[in-house]
Amino acid sequence: MRPLTVMLTAISAALAPQVPAQDLSPAAPIREAVSRIRADMRAMATAIESYYVDCNAYPAWVSADSSESIVQGNSVLAAMPTFRRGILPPGGRCVIPLTLTTPIAYITSLVPDPFNPDVPSTFAYYTDGPGWILLSPGPDGDFDVNPRTVYKSELAQPSAELLVLSYDPTNGTISDGDLWRVRQ
Numbered sequence: 001m002r003p004l005t006v007m008l009t010a011i012s013a014a015l016a017p018q019v020p021a022q023d024l025s026p027a028a029p030i031r032e033a034v035s036r037i038r039a040d041m042r043a044m045a046t047a048i049e050s051y052y053v054d055c056n057a058y059p060a061w062v063s064a065d066s067s068e069s070i071v072q073g074n075s076v077l078a079a080m081p082t083f084r085r086g087i088l089p090p091g092g093r094c095v096i097p098l099t100l101t102t103p104i105a106y107i108t109s110l111v112p113d114p115f116n117p118d119v120p121s122t123f124a125y126y127t128d129g130p131g132w133i134l135l136s137p138g139p140d141g142d143f144d145v146n147p148r149t150v151y152k153s154e155l156a157q158p159s160a161e162l163l164v165l166s167y168d169p170t171n172g173t174i175s176d177g178d179l180w181r182v183r184q
């Protein structure tokens with residue numbers, strides 16, 4: 001009977017459903033966050049381009065530490081450009097200037113960046129007029145890219161300065177470099 005038992009065990013093992021192994025490594029949450037950011041930036045890019053169709057310009061940016069910014073008191077984003085707050089002037093009915101969420105919701109809310117935990121906030125954002133860049137500090141939690149000098153919409157491809165400052169997990173799950181999406 002023993003050979004038959006062994007054979008049946010082998011068959012049942014071969015027929016067992018192939019369940020993908022769960023990634024339980026300490027780096028797994030970081031890899032998930034990176035994937036989520038890339039997907040969220042795709043959604044934000046669609047919203048930014050929809051805004052352009054209506055407004056013939058990309059959403060304005062302001063320094064994150066200005067009173068017009070949607071995020072304040074954030075040491076990670078401080079002085080970085082990001083989205084502008086919609087301002088309702090006293091007695092006015094119009095929100096100025098137009099933003100990505102107000103008064104028309106091109107996206108229902110600006111997506112939070114899990115690598116910018118100081119004050120929950122969205123991605124850095126900058127437009128030079130004809131193009132734009134969305135930026136996350138990446139797993140190291142600080143910005144390596146200065147979008148105002150490194151992003152150049154007139155180039156056909158992302159600039160070499162931007163590429164060299166990109167987050168690359170092959171350098172280590174937690175390594176320098178930033179996550180970004182651009183219009184080029």
Ligand SMILES: [Ca+2]
Nearest residue numbers: 137138142177
């Ligand atoms: Ca970084």
